[in-house]
Amino acid sequence: MQFDANKRGLFKARKTVSTDNLLPWVISAQTFLDNCTQCGDCLAVCPEKIIIKGDGGFPNINFDLGECDFCGQCAEICNEPIFTATTEQPWLKKAFINQTCLANENIYCRSCAESCEAQALTFQLGLSAVPKIDNELCNGCGACVAPCPTKAIEIKE
Ligand code: SF4
Numbered sequence: 001m002q003f004d005a006n007k008r009g010l011f012k013a014r015k016t017v018s019t020d021n022l023l024p025w026v027i028s029a030q031t032f033l034d035n036c037t038q039c040g041d042c043l044a045v046c047p048e049k050i051i052i053k054g055d056g057g058f059p060n061i062n063f064d065l066g067e068c069d070f071c072g073q074c075a076e077i078c079n080e081p082i083f084t085a086t087t088e089q090p091w092l093k094k095a096f097i098n099q100t101c102l103a104n105e106n107i108y109c110r111s112c113a114e115s116c117e118a119q120a121l122t123f124q125l126g127l128s129a130v131p132k133i134d135n136e137l138c139n140g141c142g143a144c145v146a147p148c149p150t151k152a153i154e155i156k157e
């Protein structure tokens, strides 16, 4: 979902961010847009290098580059009042599988399940079973995104 701060009439310059790309533990899209100075400290500290300079220069998560291991370093390095305590739940993101999954073409693939440490991705018996996601187990880490050959997995709230 795209959050547009201009709709609240708060900024002259357009500031938007997709809530799907927000960093873990960010309080809200509005708080992020109001307070992020685009200093880049969170990009530099992320051990997984999944934080990129996104639209408008704001930091974004990009799961094509890897997964979040929830180390909390991005939230801890930030000097602005943007993040909750890292003892809280990092985000509400979950994985969703779209129609491009190879199982829909009767092609065998288990790449996503093999990358899921939480074991949230399972297949029913049979060659072309479509993967199922257990929302109770999925933490939105994004580890299943990059290994998917057809970009069938999206991480969003
Ligand atoms: S460390 Fe904080 S202020 Fe700096 S770019 Fe990251 S979120 Fe924005």
Ligand code: SF4
Pocket: 023, 024, 045, 046, 047, 048, 049, 050, 051, 067, 068, 069, 070, 071, 072, 073, 074, 075
């Ligand atoms: S919690 Fe750690 S791995 Fe996840 S985005 Fe922040 S710095 Fe990167």
Ligand code: SF4
Pocket: 094, 095, 115, 116, 117, 118, 119, 120, 121, 133, 137, 138, 139, 140, 141, 142, 143, 144, 145, 155
């Ligand atoms: S986002 Fe992480 S926990 Fe959720 S299904 Fe993908 S690999 Fe598993």
